[in-house]
Amino acid sequence: MEGHTITRGELEHRFQSHPADAMNTKEVHDGIASALLEATDTCVGLTGGPTPEQSLAVRKIEEGLFWFKAALDRSDGPRL
Numbered sequence: 491m492e493g494h495t496i497t498r499g500e501l502e503h504r505f506q507s508h509p510a511d512a513m514n515t516k517e518v519h520d521g522i523a524s525a526l527l528e529a530t531d532t533c534v535g536l537t538g539g540p541t542p543e544q545s546l547a548v549r550k551i552e553e554g555l556f557w558f559k560a561a562l563d564r565s566d567g568p569r570l
Contacts, residue, residue: 503564518568519559526555 530551537544562568 514568515562518562522558523555526551 530548533547533551534544537547
């Protein structure tokens with residue numbers, strides 16, 4: 491299977507600003523961020539002192555939040 495050639499239009503969509511302007515989108519952003527904050531805080535508490543693995547786990551959760559927000563903002567909005 492050959493790779494997908496990324497078009498100029500796709501690049502423009504990826505690099506343009508996608509603000510959470512709709513109130514329901516902002517609420518979804520805030521809700522997911524809050525849920526992941528609680529989950530991350532629990533994980534940090536369970537794993538004890540700072541370790542490279544703990545740091546990486548926290549970073550990956552942050553990365554997941556970033557990609558979730560990008561997916562939501564680049565879509566037609568949340569499906570509630």
